[in-house]
Amino acid sequence: MPDMEHGEYASRLAGVRGRIEEAAKRSGRDASEVVLVAVSKWHGAASVRALYEAGQRDFGESYVQEALAKAEELSDLDARWHFIGGLQTNKAKFVAGGFHLVHSLDSIKLARALHNRAEAAGAVQDVLLQVNLAGEEQKRGLAEDEAARLLEAAGDLPGIRPRGLMTMPPFSEDPEASRPLFARLRKLRDGLERKFGLDLPELSMGMSGDFPQAVEEGATLVRVGTDLFGPREY
Numbered sequence: 336m337p338d339m340e341h342g343e344y345a346s347r348l349a350g351v352r353g354r355i356e357e358a359a360k361r362s363g364r365d366a367s368e369v370v371l372v373a374v375s376k377w378h379g380a381a382s383v384r385a386l387y388e389a390g391q392r393d394f395g396e397s398y399v400q401e402a403l404a405k406a407e408e409l410s411d412l413d414a415r416w417h418f419i420g421g422l423q424t425n426k427a428k429f430v431a432g433g434f435h436l437v438h439s440l441d442s443i444k445l446a447r448a449l450h451n452r453a454e455a456a457g458a459v460q461d462v463l464l465q466v467n468l469a470g471e472e473q474k475r476g477l478a479e480d481e482a483a484r485l486l487e488a489a490g491d492l493p494g495i496r497p498r499g500l501m502t503m504p505p506f507s508e509d510p511e512a513s514r515p516l517f518a519r520l521r522k523l524r525d526g527l528e529r530k531f532g533l534d535l536p537e538l539s540m541g542m543s544g545d546f547p548q549a550v551e552e553g554a555t556l557v558r559v560g561t562d563l564f565g566p567r568e569y
């Protein structure tokens with residue numbers, strides 16, 4: 336059983352899409368440039384199916400075993416699975432080549448592991464570099480100079496393809512508190528593109544609390560859980 340009535344998934348989805356459209360309009364962007372990733376962690380397969388039936392296609396998961404079990408159970412759906420959580424190197428083998436996009440690449444060691452596994456599988460894994468802009472101790476992610484070093488190393492790792500950057504600002508009640516960090520992620524991306532002559536089109540930023548601000552600052556992927564699925568039960 337899904338957590339909510341079917342009609343509620345459709346109306347929540349319409350609400351989030353509407354807010355993405357308004358934010359895009361305010362900033363002179365087209366909403367079609369923004370992919371909504373529905374973060375389904377801790378919500379069961381039936382809830383994912385209900386949101387899929389309402390028209391959602393991209394889903395994000397944070398835990399490897401949970402993600403694989405759900406993708407397996409929903410293998411009849413034409414869904415795209417994103418991996419957005421912290422990934423231990425020894426679990427890279429379960430992820431490489433199997434996800435549409437990994438948002439959470441945060442070390443050279445993990446880059447090598449994903450490359451090795453993807454290459455062995457004859458695949459190329461698209462990845463985003465997760466950057467910890469506020470330098471929060473408890474949060475994963477690369478410092479800005481480490482992101483540059485990782486991109487340099489990735490030049491020798493054809494099993495992964497860097498597509499852009501991801502960030503998760505410190506939690507705040509005020510969505511405007513995230514805006515300067517979103518703007519900084521975009522500037523960092525622009526600088527890295529120039530420095531390495533790379534195309535890094537994707538910016539994964541914005542969650543339930545602050546996705547309109549992220550869209551205004553250039554997000555191409557927003558990761559929304561609670562606003563679509565309701566609260567997560569511990």
Ligand SMILES: *Cc1c(COP(=O)(O)O)cnc(C)c1O
Nearest residue numbers: 374397419542543558559560561
């Ligand atoms: C859980 C999670 C989200 C979704 O958070 P909500 O506040 O429920 O929208 C987004 N990104 C990451 C990396 C997450 O772990």
